[in-house]
Amino acid sequence: MINDTIITQSFLSFSLGxxxxxxxxxxxKEILExxxxxxxxxxxxxLKGVINLRGTVxxxxxxxxxxxxxxxxxxxxxxxxxxxxxxxxxxxxxGALVDTVSEVFETNSEEILPPVSIGNKFRSDFIxxxxxxxxxxxxxLDVDKVFTDEELLVVKETGEETTx
Amino acid sequence: xxxxxxxYVEDAKDLINSLEQALLQLESSPDNPELIEEVFRIMHTxxxxxxxxxxxxxxxLTHELETIYDMIRNGExxxxxxxxxxxxxxxxxxxxxxxxxxxxxxxLRVQTAHEKIKKITNGTVIEDNxxxxxIFGEEKKEGDQPTYYIxxxxxxxxxxxxxxxxxxxxxxxALGETKVVTHFSEVPGLTEIDPELxxxxxxxxxxxxxxxxAIEDVFLFVQARCFLKIHKLSEANLLVDSQFxxxxxxxxxxxxxxxxxxxxxxxxxxxxxxxxxxxxAVETVIEAPQPEIEITQPKVExxxxxxxxxxxxxxxxxxxxxxxxxxxxxxLMNLVSELVITQARLNLYTEQNNTPELLEISENIEKISRQxxxxxxxxxxxxxxxxxxxxxxxxxxxxxxxxKEIEFITLGTQTALDxxxxxxxxxxxxxxxxxxxxHGIELPEEREAKGKNKQGKITLDAFYSGTYVHIKISDDGKxxxxxxxxxxxxxxxxxxxxxxxxxxxxxxxxxxPGFSTAKEVTEVSGRGVGMxxxxxKIAEIRGDxxxxxxxDKGTSFTIKLPLTLSIIDGLLVKVGDTFFIxxxxxxxxxxxxxxxxxxxxxxxxxxxxxxKIPFFNLREQFNILDEAPxxxxxxxxxxxxxxxxxxxxSVVDEYQAVLKPLGKMYQDLDIISGGTILGDGTVALVIxxxxxxxxxxxxxxxx
Numbered sequence: 001m002i003n004d005t006i007i008t009q010s011f012l013s014f015s016l017g018x019x020x021x022x023x024x025x026x027x028x029k030e031i032l033e034x035x036x037x038x039x040x041x042x043x044x045x046x047l048k049g050v051i052n053l054r055g056t057v058x059x060x061x062x063x064x065x066x067x068x069x070x071x072x073x074x075x076x077x078x079x080x081x082x083x084x085x086x087x088x089x090x091x092x093x094x095g096a097l098v099d100t101v102s103e104v105f106e107t108n109s110e111e112i113l114p115p116v117s118i119g120n121k122f123r124s125d126f127i128x129x130x131x132x133x134x135x136x137x138x139x140x141l142d143v144d145k146v147f148t149d150e151e152l153l154v155v156k157e158t159g160e161e162t163t164x
Numbered sequence: 165x166x167x168x169x170x171x172y173v174e175d176a177k178d179l180i181n182s183l184e185q186a187l188l189q190l191e192s193s194p195d196n197p198e199l200i201e202e203v204f205r206i207m208h209t210x211x212x213x214x215x216x217x218x219x220x221x222x223x224x225l226t227h228e229l230e231t232i233y234d235m236i237r238n239g240e241x242x243x244x245x246x247x248x249x250x251x252x253x254x255x256x257x258x259x260x261x262x263x264x265x266x267x268x269x270x271x272l273r274v275q276t277a278h279e280k281i282k283k284i285t286n287g288t289v290i291e292d293n294x295x296x297x298x299i300f301g302e303e304k305k306e307g308d309q310p311t312y313y314i315x316x317x318x319x320x321x322x323x324x325x326x327x328x329x330x331x332x333x334x335x336x337x338a339l340g341e342t343k344v345v346t347h348f349s350e351v352p353g354l355t356e357i358d359p360e361l362x363x364x365x366x367x368x369x370x371x372x373x374x375x376x377x378a379i380e381d382v383f384l385f386v387q388a389r390c391f392l393k394i395h396k397l398s399e400a401n402l403l404v405d406s407q408f409x410x411x412x413x414x415x416x417x418x419x420x421x422x423x424x425x426x427x428x429x430x431x432x433x434x435x436x437x438x439x440x441x442x443x444x445a446v447e448t449v450i451e452a453p454q455p456e457i458e459i460t461q462p463k464v465e466x467x468x469x470x471x472x473x474x475x476x477x478x479x480x481x482x483x484x485x486x487x488x489x490x491x492x493x494x495x496l497m498n499l500v501s502e503l504v505i506t507q508a509r510l511n512l513y514t515e516q517n518n519t520p521e522l523l524e525i526s527e528n529i530e531k532i533s534r535q536x537x538x539x540x541x542x543x544x545x546x547x548x549x550x551x552x553x554x555x556x557x558x559x560x561x562x563x564x565x566x567x568k569e570i571e572f573i574t575l576g577t578q579t580a581l582d583x584x585x586x587x588x589x590x591x592x593x594x595x596x597x598x599x600x601x602x603h604g605i606e607l608p609e610e611r612e613a614k615g616k617n618k619q620g621k622i623t624l625d626a627f628y629s630g631t632y633v634h635i636k637i638s639d640d641g642k643x644x645x646x647x648x649x650x651x652x653x654x655x656x657x658x659x660x661x662x663x664x665x666x667x668x669x670x671x672x673x674x675x676x677p678g679f680s681t682a683k684e685v686t687e688v689s690g691r692g693v694g695m696x697x698x699x700x701k702i703a704e705i706r707g708d709x710x711x712x713x714x715x716d717k718g719t720s721f722t723i724k725l726p727l728t729l730s731i732i733d734g735l736l737v738k739v740g741d742t743f744f745i746x747x748x749x750x751x752x753x754x755x756x757x758x759x760x761x762x763x764x765x766x767x768x769x770x771x772x773x774x775x776k777i778p779f780f781n782l783r784e785q786f787n788i789l790d791e792a793p794x795x796x797x798x799x800x801x802x803x804x805x806x807x808x809x810x811x812x813x814s815v816v817d818e819y820q821a822v823l824k825p826l827g828k829m830y831q832d833l834d835i836i837s838g839g840t841i842l843g844d845g846t847v848a849l850v851i852x853x854x855x856x857x858x859x860x861x862x863x864x865x866x867x
Contacts, residue, residue, distance in 0.1 A: 035845075036845070036846050038742060038743070038839070038846060038847040038848070038849065039742060040826065040830060040833065040836060040849060041742075041785070041786035041787065041788075041835075041836075041849075042786070042833060042835060042836075042859070043830060043833055047829060047830070050826060050839055050847050050849075051847065052841045052845050052846065052847050055502070055505065055824075055841060056824060057824040057825070057826055057827065057838075057839040057841070057847055058827075059826060059827050059829040059830060061829070087828045088828075090828070092827060092828050092829075093827075094827075094829060
C-alpha cells in the first residue's frame, strides 16, 4: 500500500545569532519575557540559571552559548521559549533563551529536506531537517536531542565556571 | 504480640468494611465475577491473618464463608440474597468477635452462623420464612439432621491390635457436627496404670444426615474390640440448642457406667429432658414440624444481642485512626507549600507597608501556617516498619537460595520518615541487603573455618540523628578488602596508579559506575549496575551513604536521610545579587566580620569565640565577582562534628523554604539541594552545607 497522505506540521521559528531555527510546536509550552534570573553557581556556561515559573523552578538554557554564538546583552526581543522535553522517559520543562521569536508556520512533511552534514557547523544529528522558506533555510531542531544531549546533562566542573 | 494483635484488628476492620462494600455492590450486580473474586480474596486474607494471630473462631468462620464463595466462583452455587444476607450477618459478627472473641453470647451466634453456612454449602439454602413451611413439608427428609447418641468404649487392649480409637472419633466428626464427652472414670491410679492399655471411653452426640449404617461403618474395624451403643435421640439437630448443649455438659448428664443398662437408662433420661425442652418449640412446631429448633433459635438469639450491639457501637464510636489516600495527602502538602510561599509574600508586603494592624495579622498567620506545616509533615510520616516486612521476606528467600544461614535483626522500626522518602528508599535498601547477603555473609562452612558462628547476622537499625534519620545495614561477613578495591579501581582506570586515598575515599570507589568487586556475576547482585544506582537513588532524596568495614568482621552501610523533602527551616542570606538559603538545622552561630580581616588571614581560618574556625568565602567559591561590602557575616555550620564558617554578604531573615527541585538539568550539581521561591518571586538556592564543604575542600587541595 502506498502511503500518499501528506502530514502537515506546525513549527515555531526563532532567530539566534542571525540564523533562523524552528522547533515543533508540540514541544513548545509557552513563550515568556525575560524575568529576573537566578544564576546557579558551579554549573556550566550554557545553563543560564533558574527562574520562577508560577511557583516552579524552571532551568533556563542560554541557547547562544549552547550553539556556540558569542554572548550578547539581552534586548527587548529576547525571549524564553518554554519547551517540554523527554529526558530518560520523564517529561521535563526547560526554558531556552533566544534572540527573537518570529512566527508559527505550517509545512508539509514533503517540503522538509534532509540535513546536510558536510560544511554545517551544527551536528547534523541535532537537526531534523531543513525547510526553505522564501529565500532562507530554516533549521528544524530535534529539541529533545539538542537540549538533552548527554553532554548537556553533565554539569562539568571545568575551570570556566559561571561567573555571577 | 499485643501490638500485632491490635494492628491486626485495625486491618481486619478495614477488610470487613471493604467486604461489606463489595457485598453491597454484589447485591446489585450478582453476576460480576470480579466482585465475587474480591469477596473471596478478602475472606481469604481475613482467614489467614486471623489464624496467624490466634483468632481461631474468626478463622474458622471465614473459612466456611470462603468455601461458599469458592463454590460460587466455580459455578457450583448461585449467589442469592440469602447468601449475601448471611455473609453480611457474619461480617457484623466478625466485627464483634474482633472486640471479644470468647464472649459466650457471641459463640452462640457463631454456632448459628456455622449452621446456616453449612446448609448453603450442603446444597439446601434456607429460604425466606414464609416458604419454610412449604419446603420443609415437602422435602422434610433432605433437610433433616437427626441427632444420635453413641457410646464408644474400646476394649482395654485396643492399642495392641494396632487400632487407635481417635481415628473413629475423627471419622465421626467427618459425618457431621459432634459433641464429645470423654470419660476418665476408669483410669486407675498412677501405680497401677499400664501405658499400653486404653482406659478412656467416650459419649458422642452426633448430628448427621447419614444413616445409622454409616455410623456403624465407622466402627467396622473395631467392632469386635469395643463396647458400642448407638441410639437415635431426635429427628432434629439438638446440637444447635443451647439448652441441650448446656445440659450435656452438666453433672446430671454423666453416664454412670459403660454398661447396656446404664446406657438405656441414660438415653431414657435424655429423652425425658428433651420433653421438658419441647414447650419452647411448641408454637413453631405447628407451622413447621421438623427442624424448627434451628430456625427459631437464631431468631431468639438475634433479638437478645441486637440491643447490645447498638450500645456497643456507640462505645467503639471514636475512630482512632483513619486511612487516607496518598494523593489527598500530597494535595494537602502542596497546599501547605503554597500557603508558606504566599505567607512569605505577605511578610514582604507587611514590611513595605508599615501598618501595625497588618503586622499583627501577618505574624498570626505566620504562626498558624508554621503549625499547620508541622502537623501536615507529621501526617506524612510513616514508620519504617511498613517496609520492613518485605526486607524480612527478601532475606529469608535469598538466604535459602544461597544456602546461607542468616539471622536478620531489625531495630528502631518505629522510626518515621516522610512517605515519599520511604517509597524511594525501599529499592536501595533491598539492594544493600542483597549485597550483604550475597557478597558479605560467607557460606556456613567458610564461616566455621574462620571460627565464626555458622549463622550470619544482618542488622537493620534505624534511628534519628538531628533532622536526619540514619538507617544502618550491617553484616558480620567477610568485610571489604581495601587493597582489592584499590587494585580493581586502578585496573579499571578509575583512579591513577599512584593515588593516595583515605579509607572513606577507598570505600566510595564502590559507588563509581561500572565498579563491581564480585569475581563472578551472580543472579542476586553484582551485575555492575548496583552500587552506583544505590548511591544515586539515595542522593536523589538528598541522602548519603557511608561505608564502614573491617576485613572478616563485617561491613556496615549507613544511609543518612533527611526527615522530610519538601519544606525546611533556613536562614536567608545574600551574596552579591543572589539569595541563598542555609538549612537552620546545621547553623551554629552568626558573626559579623570586617571584610578586611578576611583578606589577611592565614590558612583560611579565623578565630571566633576563642575557637579557630576554617571558613569558605561563598563570594570566591561561587565566582561572584562584584565588590564585597565592608562588613560581612560569617555563619558557622556543623560539619561532621566540627565547625566550618561560610562568609556571606548579609543575613536577610529566617525563612521557611519550600524546596523545589532544580530539575534534571542540574541533577549532577549536589552542592545545591534545590530552589525556593521568595516573597518577591525570585528564586533562592538552598545550599547543602555538607556537600558544599566537601566540594570546597576538594578545590582547596587541588589548588
